Amino acid sequence: MEKKKRPLSYYLLAGFFGLFVLFLYGPMSAVFILSLQGPEGNLTFPMKGFSFMWMQSVFEEQRVGNFTDAFWRSLCLGLIVMVLTVIFSVMSGMAFRSRFKGSNWIFYLTISSLIVPSILISLGIAVVFNLVGLESAWYTSALGAHLTWTIPFAFLIMLGIFGRFNPAYEEASRDLGANDVTTFWQIVFPLIVSSVVGVAFLSFTLSYDEFTRTSLASGDTNTLPLEIFGMTTNVTSPALYALGTLTTIFSFALIGLALLVITYLSNHQRKPKRG
Incomplete structure (x- = not known):
């Protein structure tokens, strides 16, 4: 059977996609390579030696601050944000299934924070905390x-x-005598759990690497993005590149974990249950 010849547009689009991938991951590849230098390594090519010492130095005290404490703050903040975001988003999604008075205003007010410049939101929250006499911190105002x-x-x-x-699934559940709570946990939630997992990981990653909205609202404790920014003028060694490599590996590990969980839940839903 003669193989069908692909049109010219296929090769043009494939080439464009290849350039896009190169543009996206090219700089990251340079960071990965430069993070594996020896003790005499610097911030530019050519490489000087090969070692994993800069990876180890990430977990040690730096000349100004340290990455470890900032990482744990970002991790804890991201987990708290993830839990709260899932709870509020599921509740609001359930509420907006039917129209109610003021729903349009609530909808536009909710998404308006995506339009307002991030620095203004950070500044506004810091000013409000200062006016009411509360101390800004990563677990309060930054949250x-x-x-x-x-x-x-x-x-x-x-x-x-x-x-x-x-909604027919819920109606059938109520016809069988289940109340609203049972219907949600036994019918609704198992059907949306894969999407909820995706929302959870998205909210975690949005929080984990957020810089602008944290800059004026975190008080005197830095999250990881703020710590990295503060060290760019003080740490002139491949330790910054090593940190970038480790955080990228951490991010890809999260993506892989999310895909595994979603795949498992999807397969579990398709599997017939034995009565």
């Missing part, structure tokens, strides 16, 4: 700033999920 970023995205996603949800 609020991050929620103004993650909840609107999760809210829009949940609107799309519930917009395709068939």
Whole structure:
């Protein structure tokens, strides 16, 4: 059988996609390579030796601050944001399945924080905390700033999920005598759990690498993005590149974990249950 010849547009689009991937991952590849230099390594090519010493130095005290404490702050903040975002987005998605008074105003107010410049939100939250006499910190004011970023995205996603949800499943559950709580946990949630996992990982990553909304609202404790920014003028060694390599590996590991969880849940839903 003669193989069908691909049109010219296929090769043009493939070439364009290849350039895009090179543009996206080319600089990251340079960072990965330069992070594997020896003790005499610097911030530019050519490489000087090969070792993993700069990877180890990331977990040690730097000349100004340290990466380890900042990483744990970002990790804890991201986990808190993830849990709160999932709760509020699922609740709001359920509420917006039916029209209610003021729903349009609430909708536009929720997504308006995606339009307002991030630095203004960070500044506004810091000013409010100062006026009411509260201390800004990563677990209070920065938490609020991050929620103004993650909840609107999760809210829009949940609107799309519930917009395709068939209410007949809930009606059948109620006809069999189940109350609203049982219907949600036994019928609704298992059907949307894969999407909820995706929303959870999205909100975590949005919080984990958020810089602008944290800059004026975190008080005197830095998250990892703020710590990296502060060290760019003080740490002139491949330790910054090593940190970039490790955080990238961490990010890809999260993506892989999310895909594994979603795949497992999807396969579990398709598997017939034995009565």
